[in-house]
Amino acid sequence: MSSAPPVFALAAGLQSYDWGKLGKESKAAQYALSAALPDFELVEDKPYAELWMGTHPTLPSKVHGTSETLAAHLATNKSYIGDSVSERFQVKDGNLPFLFKILAIRKALSIQAHPDKKFAEKLHAERPDLYKGTPPLYDNHKPEMAIALTPFKALCGFRPLPEIxxxxxxxxxxxALIPPTIIAKFTTVAASPNPNGPAEKAALREVFSALMTVEPEQVKGQLSLLIARYKAGAVTPQEVPLRDLAIAIESDFPNDIGVFCPFVLNVIDLEPGQAIFLGAGEPHAYISGDIVETMATSDNVLRAGLTPKVRDVPNLITSLTYESGPGLNHCVRPSQFSDNTLLYDPPIPEFSVLEVNVPKDGAEKHKALDGPSLAIVTEGEGSVHWDNEELGLKEGSVIFIAAGQEVDLKATCGGLTVYRAFVEAK
Incomplete structure (x- = not known):
């Protein structure tokens, strides 16, 4: 057993992307400021998009107060990952199979999807210039789960066929953007009792493919007509929920086909504590809000709209499952883990997340887990206790908890809220 402590503080990394919330409006920046990240000075008009916690080589977390990366530390202390997790996920060089984040979203992220493992390998083989990196960054899938910290809006999955x-x-x-023959075929299958049958999926693929490959000039013309009509107040009842969203997205991404995507993708609004999960081949775009996001370690993203980055429309169209249904189908409903802890357990093995809400002066015991954990304090102050040791916690604190380690979380100053991502060999 290593002499290094099984629970220790981490310094997370902060990413500045254009879509991030500005200054103190960003939860990512708030936590970085509260935790006093090394060399971090808040700039009020700078976008702070993501706080990264994990072993991803692009922005690895470091053992607090040192220059040692978490991956290097875990490579030396292999027992902290756990034998079952190391074997199940073929862990190498101390790299965890998941990445934990805080996202602070001011304007829409790209219309995107993530390939499954097999398609990810194909993409790398065909386009190593675009889908590059080392395993598991290029050859892995990238399922992800988002838990709302503030009111959160997103596009997720295809709408039910009758709505489209x-x-x-x-x-x-x-x-006007879709050939009439394709629309006619689609309306014929839209009322099918088997909306996810082969014929129905084929018809949906035709519609989406036609939409995403419209010539830019035609998109520009129809989009200008749509926005002008909406601003003039000529809106049908079924369009009312989308009017303000379309106007807002178009102001950030003029002439972009992605502005039409809310007509074919579900628009979902989550309150704090609610969550959605997106597996391989499911189109989505985060629109606004602050979230806790957990994903499998991978760089594989296929984009098709609302982005200045490279778009790969053909491969995105190929990668999708074309499953349709209500947005609620993507929601993850938590179960009780312990007295003051909820478990968000999506249908993949790479990660699960605990939401801990300890009342003032209270304590919460967590049994030992078979794999490693990363945790962040999102509200309050307190401490974590293990083996007659303790570590102080405050808003923005990030810690690692080793496999097989039981811990107690104690709250002071009005309570303590912690999100803890972990992996076990399910």
Whole structure:
């Protein structure tokens, strides 16, 4: 057994992307400021998009107060990952199979999807210039789960077929972008009792492919008509929930086909504590809000709209599952883990997340888990206790907890809220 402590503080990394919230409006920046990240000075008009916690080589966490990366530390202390997790995920060089983040979203992220493992390998083989890196960054899938810290809006998965059919036939600017023969075929299958059958999926693929490959000039023309109509107040009842969203997205991404995507993708609004999960081949885009995000360690993203980055429309179209249904189908409903802890357990093995809410002057015991954990304090102050040792916690504190280590979380000053991501060999 290593002499290094099984629970220790980490220094996370902060990413500045254009879509991030500005200054102190960003939860990512708030936590970085509270935790006094080394060399961090807050700039009020700078976007702070993501706080990264983990072993990803692009921005690895470091053992607090040192220059040692978490991966290097775990490579030396292999027992902290646990034998079952190391074997199940073929862990090498101390790299965890998941990446933990805080996202602070001011404007929409790209219309995107993530390939499954097999397609990810194919992409790397065909386009190593674009889908590059070392395993598992290029050859892994990238399922992800988002838990809302503040009110959160996102696009996730294809709408039920009747909803898409209704928009295709009642929103003239949208209908003008799709060949009439494709719309006619789609409306025929839209009422099918088996919406995710082969014929139905094929028809949905035709519609989405046609939409995402429209010539830019045609997109520009129909989008200008749509926004002008919306600003003039000429909105049908079914368009009302999308009017302000379309105007807002278009102001950030003028002439972009992605502005039409809310007509075919579910728009979902989450309150704090609610969560969604997105597996391989499911189209999505985060629109606004602050979230806790957990994902499998991978760089594989296929983009098709609302982004200045490289778009790979053909491969995105190929990668999708074309499953349709209500946005609620993507929600993750937590279960009780312990007295003051909820478990968010998505249908993949790479990660699960605990939400801990300890009342003032209270304590919460967590049994030992079979794999490693990363945890961040999102509200309050307190401490973590193990083996007659303790470590102080405050908002923004990030800690690592080794496999097989039981801990107690204690709250002071009005309570303590902690999100703890972990992996076990399920």
């Amino acid at each position: 059919s209704n928009f295709l036939t009642t929103v003239p600017e949208l209908g």
